Amino acid sequence: xxxxxxxxxxxxxxxxxxxxxxxxxxxxxxxxxxxxxxxxxxxxxxxxxxxxxxxxxxxxxxxxxxxxxxxxxxxxxxxxxxxxxxxxxxxxxxxxxxxxxxxxxxxxxxxxxxxxxxxxxxxxxxxxxxxxxxxxxxxxxxxxxxxxxxxxxxxxxxxxxxxxxxxxxxxxxxxxx
Ligand SMILES: [Fe+2]
Numbered sequence: 001x002x003x004x005x006x007x008x009x010x011x012x013x014x015x016x017x018x019x020x021x022x023x024x025x026x027x028x029x030x031x032x033x034x035x036x037x038x039x040x041x042x043x044x045x046x047x048x049x050x051x052x053x054x055x056x057x058x059x060x061x062x063x064x065x066x067x068x069x070x071x072x073x074x075x076x077x078x079x080x081x082x083x084x085x086x087x088x089x090x091x092x093x094x095x096x097x098x099x100x101x102x103x104x105x106x107x108x109x110x111x112x113x114x115x116x117x118x119x120x121x122x123x124x125x126x127x128x129x130x131x132x133x134x135x136x137x138x139x140x141x142x143x144x145x146x147x148x149x150x151x152x153x154x155x156x157x158x159x160x161x162x163x164x165x166x167x168x169x170x171x172x173x174x175x176x177x
Contacts (some may be wrong), residue, residue, distance in 0.1 A: 020142055024086075024140035024141075025086050025087050025088050028086060028088065028142055029086065029088025029089060031132075031136055032145075033083070033089075034102060035079055035130070036083070038129060039072055039079060040097045041097065041103040042072050042126060043073050045119065046069040046119060047065075048107065049065050049115045049116070049119060050069055052115070053115050053116075054112065055112040064162060068119075068162070071159070078152075082144070082145055103126070116166060116167055117167065119159075120164060123156055123159050123160050126156055127157065130152055130153045133145075133149055134149045137149065
């Protein structure tokens with residue numbers, strides 16, 4: 001016969017079973033806020049390039065950048081909702097994006113090549129941040145966030161592959177650095 005047991009209120013543990021430790025929530029949420037701010041910044045810069053790029057391969061550039069912007073925008077909701085799932089706080093405003101982002105605001109590129117090289121640099125910086133975020137989440141055994149970061153890393157590497165292949169042979173190699 002099963003015996004019903006009642007846990008005395010005084011001994012109840014409020015942390016949900018299987019939940020991350022409070023320090024993990026604090027550190028990962030902070031990291032994801034920075035990541036989200038960077039991704040919003042990269043989205044706007046990629047869209048900006050989509051709108052302003054010109055030249056002999058306009059249609060190809062224009063379509064490639066729209067495809068990349070769409071993929072980047074899809075990341076934003078996933079990052080913010082992951083932050084909420086672990087019990088953290090995400091971003092609420094443009095001001096918070098500006099406060100937390102690490103990507104530069106450089107937008108003075110005029111040629112198609114310099115616009116594309118600028119995006120290479122931004123995507124490379126995001127890739128490095130994703131690797132750092134992955135390391136942090138792995139340290140806290142946050143397996144679901146590491147799994148999502150692996151997908152975002154692969155997508156970022158794909159965007160870099162396309163941008164670099166598009167710029168192959170460009171004599172102004174990394175002229176924006
Ligand atoms: Fe468009």
